[in-house]
Amino acid sequence: MVVKSELKLIKSLHQKKYRNEHGLFLVEGKKAVLELYASPLKAYKIFVLQDQLPPFASEACAVVTDKELRQMSALKTPNGILGVFHIPVSQPLDFKGWTVALDDVQDPGNMGTIIRLCDWFGIPNLLCSLGTVDCYNPKVLQATMGSIARVNLSYGALEEVLPTAGVPIYGTFMEGEVVYGQPLPPQGILVLGNEGKGISAAVARLCNGKLAIPQFGHKTAESLNVATAAAIFLSEIRRKGQGPTQR
Amino acid sequence: MVVKSELKLIKSLHQKKYRNEHGLFLVEGKKAVLELYASPLKAYKIFVLQDQLPPFASEACAVVTDKELRQMSALKTPNGILGVFHIPVSQPLDFKGWTVALDDVQDPGNMGTIIRLCDWFGIPNLLCSLGTVDCYNPKVLQATMGSIARVNLSYGALEEVLPTAGVPIYGTFMEGEVVYGQPLPPQGILVLGNEGKGISAAVARLCNGKLAIPQFGHKTAESLNVATAAAIFLSEIRRKGQGPTQR
Numbered sequence: 001m002v003v004k005s006e007l008k009l010i011k012s013l014h015q016k017k018y019r020n021e022h023g024l025f026l027v028e029g030k031k032a033v034l035e036l037y038a039s040p041l042k043a044y045k046i047f048v049l050q051d052q053l054p055p056f057a058s059e060a061c062a063v064v065t066d067k068e069l070r071q072m073s074a075l076k077t078p079n080g081i082l083g084v085f086h087i088p089v090s091q092p093l094d095f096k097g098w099t100v101a102l103d104d105v106q107d108p109g110n111m112g113t114i115i116r117l118c119d120w121f122g123i124p125n126l127l128c129s130l131g132t133v134d135c136y137n138p139k140v141l142q143a144t145m146g147s148i149a150r151v152n153l154s155y156g157a158l159e160e161v162l163p164t165a166g167v168p169i170y171g172t173f174m175e176g177e178v179v180y181g182q183p184l185p186p187q188g189i190l191v192l193g194n195e196g197k198g199i200s201a202a203v204a205r206l207c208n209g210k211l212a213i214p215q216f217g218h219k220t221a222e223s224l225n226v227a228t229a230a231a232i233f234l235s236e237i238r239r240k241g242q243g244p245t246q247r
Numbered sequence: 248m249v250v251k252s253e254l255k256l257i258k259s260l261h262q263k264k265y266r267n268e269h270g271l272f273l274v275e276g277k278k279a280v281l282e283l284y285a286s287p288l289k290a291y292k293i294f295v296l297q298d299q300l301p302p303f304a305s306e307a308c309a310v311v312t313d314k315e316l317r318q319m320s321a322l323k324t325p326n327g328i329l330g331v332f333h334i335p336v337s338q339p340l341d342f343k344g345w346t347v348a349l350d351d352v353q354d355p356g357n358m359g360t361i362i363r364l365c366d367w368f369g370i371p372n373l374l375c376s377l378g379t380v381d382c383y384n385p386k387v388l389q390a391t392m393g394s395i396a397r398v399n400l401s402y403g404a405l406e407e408v409l410p411t412a413g414v415p416i417y418g419t420f421m422e423g424e425v426v427y428g429q430p431l432p433p434q435g436i437l438v439l440g441n442e443g444k445g446i447s448a449a450v451a452r453l454c455n456g457k458l459a460i461p462q463f464g465h466k467t468a469e470s471l472n473v474a475t476a477a478a479i480f481l482s483e484i485r486r487k488g489q490g491p492t493q494r
Contacts, residue, residue: 109356113475120471122464145469180486216485217369222392224367224478228360231475232482238463239427 002047002068010047010072010084016134019087025136026084027148028075030054033083035146044084047072052080074138087136090154093125095165097187098237103158103203104131104194105226111135112143113227114192119147121234126151127189129158129203158191159202165189168208171199172233174223176210179236190233192226249294249315257294257319257331263381266334272383273331275322277301280330282393291331294319299327321385334383337401340372342412344434345484350405350450351378351441352473358382359390360474361439366394368481373398374436376405376450405438406449412436415455418446419480421470423457426483437480439473 002010012018013026024044027033034054037043043060050063069078093099100123105111111133118126126135133140135153162169167187191207193199199207213232215221224232249257259265260273271291274280281301284290290307297310316325340346347370352358358380365373373382380387382400409416414434438454440446446454460479462468471479 113472116469116472117475119464119468120462146467147469150465150468213482214485215367217366218397220393221366221397222363222394225360225363228364228475228478231471231478235460235479235482238461 039149101127108139171207176212286396348374355386418454423459
C-alpha cells in the first residue's frame, strides 16, 4: 500500500525538474535495481510486487500492487520492481587520465550507451554540457544498466569548464585526422557532439586536435551514430596504451 | 484516398509473415523514404500527406489523409510519409573480403546499427541466422536509415552456411584473444552473438579464432552491447588494413 502523496512523488520523478527538486531518481527492472542497491548509491525506497521480492530483507522495500506499480512506472509494461535512489553528489572533476565530454547529446539511448562504454573502458569522469539529456532520465537508465553508479557525471557549460582542465582537448569531427595513426597523450578530453549538429563552434575552438573515424564503404553511407563512434574512439585510446591497465 | 484492401495490406506489413508473403516492407520518415526511393530498391507505393509531398512527381505517390496514415503507420506519431518497397532478392554470398554473420541477434535497434556499421566500413554482405530479427522490421529500419539498400542481407542456418564459406571464421567471445594484437587475414567472417547468450555452441565449434575486446574499467562493468562491440571489431579489421581502400 502506497500513500497518495508518495505515489505522486514517484510519478513526478519521470520529469527532470522534479528529480532535481527532490534529489531522487527511479530505475526499473530487477537487474538494474539490484545492481544499484548493491552499489554505493543510497536507496530511498524499492517498490516491488509480492511475488518479485528480492533476496534481501530491507526496510527500504515496500510491497505494492500491480495497479500501484503501473501508476509509478515510466514503462508501458512495468516489470515487477522499481527502485528510487538518491541522486549522488557529483565529485569534482580532476581530469586525471582521460575524460569524456558530451556537447548536447540528446538521445537517451546514446547517452546510456556512452555511460556504459565509460564504465567498460575505465573512464572515471563524464562531463556533460547543460544541453545534454539528463542522465537520470528513465530511458538513459534503461540503456546504462548499473554503470550509472560507477561513472562520475557532472553537468556544466563546456566553454567555461574545458579551458580550466589543463589537458589536451580532442574533438571528434567528420573532417578530423584519422584516429588510427594519431599518437595520443596519457591525459586528455574526448569531446563528442550532438547527433545532428556535431560539436558547437564555441567548443570546436577550444579543441587542440580533431579526430575522425575513416569511412570505408559507400560515400553515401550514413554517418556513424555518436554512441558507436564513442566505442571506437575509446577503444583507440586504450589500444594505444593510454589509460588504466587492462584487467 | 486509400481503398480498404490496400490499407489492410499495408498494415499487415507490420508483421514479418505478411512482409514475406507479399514481398513488401514499409519504411517511415522523409529522410529514409527519399533515400530508399533514390536507391536501386523498387518502390511499390509512397503514401504522403498533402503538405509533405516530396520534390519528385511520381506515379508511385499517393496523397493520404492524416487518419489514413495513422492507420497504416507502425509509429505512435506518424511523420507524414510512409514508403512501401519491394523486398530485394538476396544476392548469393561470395565471401570476398570480410563478411559479418549474426547468430540470433534479437534487438531491432542493434540489428539496425550493425547494418549501418557494415555500410560505413564497406562490408558488402551480412549473413543472419534464421533466429535473427527480421531486417525489414520497422524498428530495424528506423535504426539503419538508408543503409539497408547498400548491404546485401541473407538469412540461413549458420551451421550449414559457414562451413561452405572457405574463409577463416572469427567469433567474438568474452574470453577470446585481445583483438588489438591479433593479425587478421584479408578475408574472413566476423560472427557476433545473441545479446544474452552470445554465440551458440554449434557455431562456436566452427570458429577458427576467438576475438575479444579487453575490459579496462571496473570488473563489474556491464558487458559491451553487441552493436558497440561490432563497431570496435569492424574498426579493428579496417585499421589493420584488411579491406577496401579508405575513401
